[in-house]
Amino acid sequence: MDIRLRDAPPTTEEREAVDALLGAPVSAWEGAARGSAFDAHVSYVGGAASRARRHLLLPALQALQLRAGWISEGGLNYACERLNVPPADAWGVATFYGLLATAPRPKRVLHVCDDIGCRLRGARELCAALEKSHGAAIDHQPAGDHVELPDQAWMKSPCLGMCDVAPAALMVEAAEEPLELLRGDVTHAHAALMLAGKYEMLPLAPLRTTPTVGRPLLLQRIAKGTDPESLEAYTGESGFLALRKALEIGPPAVRAEVTAAKLLGRGGAAFPTGRKWDAVASQPETTRYLICNADESEPGTFKDRELLANDPFAVIEGMTIAAFATGCTHGFLYLRGEYPLASLRMSSALRQARAANLLGNDILGHGWSFDIELRRGSGAYICGEETAIFNSIEGYRGEPRNKPPFPFQAGLFGKPTLVNNVETLANVMPILLMGGAEYAKLGTPDSTGTRLFCLSGTVQRPGVYEVECGTSLRALIEMAGGVPEGRTLEAVLLGGAAGAFIRGDEIDIPLSFEGARAAKATLGSGVIMLFDDRASVTDAVLRIAGFFRDESCGQCVPCRVGTVRQEESLHRLARGVPRGGVQAEVALLNDVGLAMRDASICGLGQTAYSAVETAIHRLGLFHEAHS
Amino acid sequence: MTGIAPHAGQVLSPLVRLERAGKRREVPMVECSIDGRAVRVEEGTTILAACRSLDVPEIPTLCFAETLRPVNVCRVCMVEVEGARVLVPSCSRPVEQGMVIHTRSERVMSARRMVLEFLASSVDLSTTPKAAEWIAEYEAEPARYGPPMPASDERDLALTGHHHEPSVEYAATVQQPVKVDNDLYVRDYAKCILCYKCVEACGPDHQNTFAIAIAGRGFDARVSTEFATPLPDSACVYCGNCIAVCPTGALMSKQEWDMRQAGAWKESEQSVTDTICPYCGVGCTLSLHVQDNQIVKATSPMENSVTMGNLCIKGRFGWRFVQPRKEPSS
């Protein structure tokens, strides 16, 4: 490509950060020093081979961010020169992600969760205290060309997936050895210590026991406290037995077991996994990709975090079996950027698995090869959408694609691609080990197996719970201790920001897909967030509207403008200044919501009104003003 | 691993699509029903193309262009397909065997009305052809979201990942100062509906210069150069192929913009004559727009097999040697 870069050289640390990822440049045409006789007469830079490296753009930007604290023009230019990407194009990508700063930002930044789960457990108070002690959260570009940056700053963050230990905060300190620290149960004192860089003075994170009930399928190792960093410990707990069995029985038999198990996808859409696998396996194109969607970002959701951080080998085994069953040649684990511990544990597990020939060439001597690449998100909820994830991995803005073509036809790099959620893949081992038919006996006829639910909000014992599908919501809430003594349960948010509110007196719902559907609700990603009589549903609804406004990719009109109009309307209602009266305002909101649902490109816009709609029409929010 | 742009779909010249020498094959036909009428079209035909081959009422489009890979983002061309959970964009969705399509159902009309309301309440559509007509036809009421937020010069600086409380008085808009940073063309992003066409034309579909991209996210998404640098510092080569595809007049030649400012732009008095560019030997068709015996604009026909509507800086702007340029006021 003919690329024109403005004259802005990278700093030494920016150059080092990018080179550490990509290796030192070989040719003067991609950033090496001039002077070689070869370069004077030959260039291999700029053609198809260069364009094929585009997928390294996001990792390169992340490297810059983690080294310099922001992406300067010099840094961006260097990444562009190394990867042959036009700077405007790279700018479009950099400005897409919330964790990438495109204006000067201190190297040490504390991201304080200000989302629904944390707000129910003190996030607002934490933010207010920080504002007093450390000044306002950053939310604007610093003015002027030459800015004196402080050493540290804090900013508000969407859900960090720590609702069970809310309030939570993520510390990111850019450095040669960058530091990422995700903490729960954050007090103002903890926050102040982190902002001062005194991490060693933080108390140890409180030990938590994952609540388990009955005999868990997915959480068995976590419940036992099996060492997540040890391959031996994993194999000691029947790890990789399912993979060995899969290699023995062959791909069609594996797919048949999964189909017999009637496993439904656990990411939210509940698509039959066996059918998806068959569709990928039947493609004529033999270069196929597997993506494990670990971009868990739905507010209120933290189940995948548990598996990734505390049972990482299971994720690898599940992915490997899925790839084997569908003929995928290369796997990507797309992990949300806000999960540093999961990233660490997964990286270590991948290294160990490779060393043990559980990944790589000729796995376990079966003549089949497969490997997994870990990719991290950078703060974009939309990248969990199954086609946006392709664009993000390929180094483009994480905008959802048009369907058809469907991922199984043309997904990542235009090839047939299988996208499965972490929990879905974790079910594959029990299915193979106990047999699909046996697995199908668990749960209900239409919702087989067990499911992980994320209990949070005003609940006594928040956490990840594994229960058989069909268990009643009431029973599960009781297992978690219900709302605190003396409080009454007013409402439950099921399925997350894209889910639905139900009333506190509607909890006799069976936790199955069909049960939720019958109750005009959704299980979504397994969020069960409790609101007692002191919790503000209005505040949650406003935050949900703000969340969708922030996280809309901006591609299609209904979602880009609709999420803004929805938030404006809700604020008018909440502040008691509806346009043309409450009824007109609610009608307008309904028009906006239905247009988003009917005309948006992807699930984000299509579900951006769900929780709002149920809050108004089911809980009667703003209802008193109606009459 | 091979990297393929997400835009991997081939964009070929119309002629190639028609003629692909030596590769002619029988294209299978599919049948569908459009507003109750049975239609047979070649497989791969979009719903929009199928509709346009009939005399069904016009389906409005904004982000669609024959010469660009469909991005289906404006959502004004939505139609209802029976059995589909949501509406589908007719500009990109191929007809499938047995599809039952409704182009004027209540859901369709309501979605189009809302899309028009969303656009008209946030963007200046004063130079978008047909916008006023559609707003009337679909009974859109953009005013019901409140008075429009006044212009802000901070849109280019918006940072992703920071929430700002909305106003309860004003409806958010993309109003902002017009960008006049060079002699050849003007960018008035207050009129931008973010149809992606300019980015596609500057990027992978035609010019491949990538001087502009969509930056930011959500309502803050905008067309931008890197670090919002002025065009003369950017990679822009002033081919003006972005102007050619802009459906709203957000992008406009400086001459046209100046003349409009001065009230001297009289489209109804202009003649358009096709000739050939006087520069290199490629032979690009130039459509000369002439007002008062002055060339006031040069374009190229979209269906032209040489240009597909594209020109370079010389064809787009380099004809002023023919007659000394008149000041718009004269």
Place this chain on the structure above:
Amino acid sequence: MLGAGGSTSSYQEAEETDVVLLWGSNAREAHPIWFHHLLKGIRNGTRLYVVDPRRTSSAQWADVWLGLHVGADVALANTMAREIIHAGLAHESFIANATSGFDAYRACVEPYTLEHGAQLTGIPAEVIREAAHAYAKADKAMICWTLGITEHHNAVDNVLALINLALLTGHVGRYGCGVNPLRGQNNVQGGGDMGALPNRLPGFQDIRDDEARAKYEARWGVRIQPTYGWNLTEMLMAMDREEMTSLLVVGENPAQSDADAHHVEKVLRKLDHLVVQEIFLTKTAQLAHVVLPATASWCEAEGTVTNSERRVQRVRKAVEPPEGARDELWILSELAKRLGHDWGKPSAEDVWNEVRELSPKLFGMSYERLEKLGGLQWPCRTLDDPGSLFLHARLWEVPAQGRLAPFSVVEHAGPVEMPDADYPFLLTTGRRLESYNTGVQSGGYDSPLHRGESVDISPEDAAMLGVQHGDLLTITSRRGTVDAPAHIDRGLRAGVVFMTLHFPDDVATNLLTIDIADPKSGTAEFKACAVKLEPARVRGLARGTTNVLATAGTD
């Protein structure tokens, strides 16, 4: 090409071919819309090899850039050919069926081993080998070139060397294959097609072809001399010898566009009678005894032009010409009348119909069809002929129809003037995107890309000379001296400098260039001459600046 006098392929073929060798062409800037077609090809998987001494904006799109020494084109082509033959990649059945002269050709390229070729071109042997194999093995491959091939003292040899490669591999006469000169000027193709060449009749018919000549003589009622006339360089020489004393210049600015401008001006001044038909008072027009003000034919008159894919296209009158300017047909008819021939008042269509009548391969292109079909590509012989996407399919018939395609024996011969101790830099010239030739047309609009003339030098040479971006340099060749600001270009290697002809009134680059032309084509070696560079002593006062007040010169 191959006797047809035009590109063998259509633009659309670049969208679907497998390999393109873009040779001596910065099409990204000089032919931007053709490059769009190539870009579609690249997006569809076409592999691009760019051969150019500079790493141009086109080369930046290449899978491989082969930065050969200036003027080493034949050496590279012959080396590739030898490698193709020795690797067993020559298309033997095509060679046997459709070509002649292969044995002599094989003998000629035999000494061009990879090692020898690497020495002559500067390109490492393995890179030449890779390019040769890629081109030969491709199912469909095209070679496209521009003035980097033809503005050399051995221009025709360069072209023949490229055609040899196509014949050797059978990459001609099929869809997606071909040999294609990208025409630098609007209607340079049409000018040749119409016989505005010293050796051709309209329809590219050879003037020595008795049958063709007889047809024209009968139609025109005059005798046509059966010998080739002078090309431009020969005309200049004849003027210098005062053998040619009168000259009619139509829309050309030789005083600025031709090599060694001092010399051109000198011989133009020797003429007894110089008539210039122009739209501007160019440098050449200022030397004229009579200037005939003309219309801008592309928008103030009717007619046709022919583009680089042999497409005849209509130009139309969009605006009224300025007062006093006359239609070129009217001027020529009036000139004829004064010279004793009454042609009446023919319209552009009348003239075109006469051309069709006398040129069988253009006959199918009536104005009506040109209008309706958006132009037609020749040959187009009948009124229902759709025109020709590509040429020479006849070579694939068994046996091949028509004349066999001849291989040519061509040898490497570097630039006439090589850098030496006194003039250590090699100056090569070309175009920039926003400008055109001597700037007559492109000087007329304000472009943010216009940055005036400069001498582009490598960062290494800049460092050696101790100059910064923008510092004024004095550039001297054996023929002249000009001053220009330095522009540091990373795409250049040490020893090579680059200038354009776009701003002759500011920097008369052609005072430097060498007036040694290819004897067969008459094109001068604009692409190579030796110069020396020094920091300019007098800042702000550029030498080589002419004192002309005219708007600009023409092409």
